Amino acid sequence: MKKILILLFVTVINNSFSQTGKVYLKDSKFNIGKENTYIYEPPTGIEIPDQSKARIIYASNNEDGIEFKKLVKKDKFYEFAIKVPDSSRTILLTINNDQKVIDDNSEKGYSVLLRTQNKTELSKSLANEISMRNYGFYGLKLKTDNKPEVMVADYEALFAKYPNLKNDKSFYKYLGQKEQISKDKTKPEFLAFAQKCIRKNTEEYLILASNIYGRTEMVKEKEILDQKILKKYPGGELEKTKFLNEFLSNPNKTEASILACMNTVKTKYHDTSENTLFTFQYFLMNVYLQNRDFEKIINLENTLKNKFAITSSYNQTAWELSGQDLTTPAKDIEFAEKISKRSLDILHENQKITSNSEYESMYNMFADTYALILYKEGDYDGAFKYQEIVRGFNGFDSGGKERYLAYMQKVKSKDEVNKYIENEINNDQLVPPAFLSTLKTNYTAQNIPLDQYEKLKQKAELLTKTKMEEQVIARFGSATASNFSLKNLEGKEVNLSDYKGKVVILDFWATWCGPCKASFPKMQELVTKYKGKNVEFLFVNTFEKGKEEDTFKKVNTYILDKKYSFNVIFDYKTDVASNYKIEAIPTKILIDKNGKIITGDASDSTLIDLIDQQLN
Incomplete structure (x- = not known):
């Protein structure tokens, strides 16, 4: 009877959280290490289009992630299935279709507690649900109450109901939120919790105590405790962390050294988590990019589940090879075009599969790189086409505007170029100096009176000065640079x-x-x-x-x-x-x-x- 009451309590929590819509496990028990099926009951009045997906965020001890799972219609409701890391306690999700949010539960998302088999597990899952708000805020764009003051109050209400949570690692996350409100007042609580962790005498809690010493600047105490942990747990988590930090700090990474370190982590430390392995794969990819080894690049890319993450490396390398501006000569332009186009293709394909607007945002950013490469290759029509995409999505920074103007001058008439510059100035848009010099050159060549140019120049320069001052005040609060x-x-x-x-x-x-x-x-x-x-x-x-x-x-x-x-x-x-x-x-x-x-x-x-x- 006690177990049934706990499950009923969980159902009440999830129902109140999700209001009219519901998301819950199809089976009453979460199956660890396996794919679990979830049921989604849409709120009344919301139509769920075909090809809609659940956009799911999870977090665990070693890895976190975001995945998209297709909804399958089952009678009046929908189902989706996902396997999450074994230590996950909560998933948070929205329902999306074609880049649009269909149902986000009034901008709060749907939360599903996974481990609820007894009072202890339930309390830890509820604490994890609070910590997941930051994931929801940044990953799902939810309007969750993730302000430190709110989260601290919710943790304290939970601790009042479940006092034993004050001995759990979730208390560390609570103190982390409380520290943002008052760092000095929180330090004694951190140190008291560190002593509790030391008394537990497990590697997990000893490492937690070490982290506390680190964040409270107790360097000597941290060093002593770290030595104790390393001695008691050879080949454990702390030793693995030190090994990874040494790997990351080594500036001379080669293909052989990266593969050797990755093998050590898998065999000695028994860590095959996706997040850890991707650390090595990321550096391996950058070695292949520096070596211009396209065959190895593609072979490695094909093994990656998260291809989206690697597109930034493609774009960064392509941008460096492009010369990064209109005048600096490009290096290995053919290879730069190949990997730049590859980054766009990956983003385009993933955007179609996941309906993730973030992929579209990245696509438009990387299109700026591809446009510059095409310009350096003499494909002015292609350069202008891709820069138009960037312009249409979120506009340009100063450098992007200069590039757009340069491409435009290659494919449009002087009258069209003049009109573009004039409209930018008359519409109170900031323009870089190249716009004014181009306008003056065109007016002179076309015998247009320069008094009109002078008026536009004065307006542009005044606007630039005013807007830059406004931006500085808005950002820094004062235009006076603080001494240091x-x-x-x-x-x-x-x-x-x-x-x-x-x-x-x-x-x-x-x-x-x-x-x-x-x-x-x-x-x-x-x-x-x-x-x-x-x-x-x-x-x-x-x-x-x-x-x-x-x-x-x-x-x-x-x-x-x-x-x-x-x-x-x-x-x-x-x-x-x-x-x-x-x-x-x-x-x-x-x-x-x-x-x-x-x-x-x-x-x-x-x-x-x-x-x-x-x-x-």
Whole structure:
């Protein structure tokens, strides 16, 4: 009778969560290690089109993912089947068709608890349901209550009902949310929980205690505990993690070394999870890309379940080979075209299968790369066609606009080009300097009075200045650049305030960031170009993992190997990145001679014009 009551309680929870629609296991028991079938009962009044799919997110100890499963009509309801990792406790899903959300349960999604066989398992699954909200927010675009204050309150209500959860690892996630509200007040609770974890004396909980020591900056205690774990559990999770970190930090990865490390993880550490193996496959793919070995590229790609993830590597390599701008000569343009087109084909096929709008977004981004490659090959019609796709989806950044104009000039008349530029300015759109110079050249060639050009120029320049100022204030809260003091590679203290009277470019980067490093050859050209002038480039290394001495060694080795003459400064604690509200890297911020931020979103292709404007 007790078991039946628990199952009834779970049904009530799921019914209240899903309101009028329902999703639940077809069998009363979740079968671990097997594919399970789920039933979807649509809300009244919602029509489910043919070919609709359940878009499902799951998370577990070693891997998480998102999958699309076709709905099969069964009488009045629908079924779908999926196998999730054994340690999963919850799945979260929406119903989609042709890129559109058909049913997202009033933007909350459908949650299904998987492990509910007793009070202990049920309580852990309910805690996992709370932690899954972040997955729903970012992966399914749901409007879940994932604010720290809300999640903390919901965890505490659950702990009141199930006090034993305070001894479970879900309490660690609760403290992580609470830390976002008050870091200092949470530290004692973290340390108290670390002691509970140590008393449990299992590898899982000892590692959790080690993580707590790490996040509370108790370096010595962490080192002592790590040594204890390694001694007690040889070949365990911590040893595997250290092995993986050493692999990741090795800058000289070869095909042989990657395959050897992957074999060690499979045989010694018995980890064949998709996420772990993909780490090695990702680096293996990048070796093949650098070697231009298309046969091995395709063979490896065919073994990957998640082909979508590898398209970024294809696009990044193709972008680097393209020259990354209109004037720099391309390298191995034939290979660049091949892998760029491959990235588009994969995204197009996956978008058709999954109806995932994210694939369409990536497709349009990568089409910009393919268009530049076609332009360098002399296929101007093709370049313009693909750049039109980018323009139609989400518009351009400054570099994208310049490329679009260049392609347009090859396939359209001067009148059409003029009309495009004039419309951009008259519609209050920001235009790069190339637009104005092109317009002036065309007007002169066509004997159009230049007073009309001068009016458009004044309007464009005023608009650019106004909008850039608005963007800076909206992002940073103030146009005044915050001072900071960081050490550089020579160990010298670097203060931003020391460079007043100079134009300063802050380039935020990390050694693991491919796009950051891809921009460095261009940045070196700029450093060389402006050497001896009133311009200072500061390359702010941030968002690195590991000890400070390891980060220094990694960065120093990389800069020396590449022979870059960069003034690198170390933001070890990410305080400067946080102060400047850096959410993604690379990010390049330009500061004028008076310490005023001109733009927080410069690119290596637009910096020359921006710097020259400040120097004039």
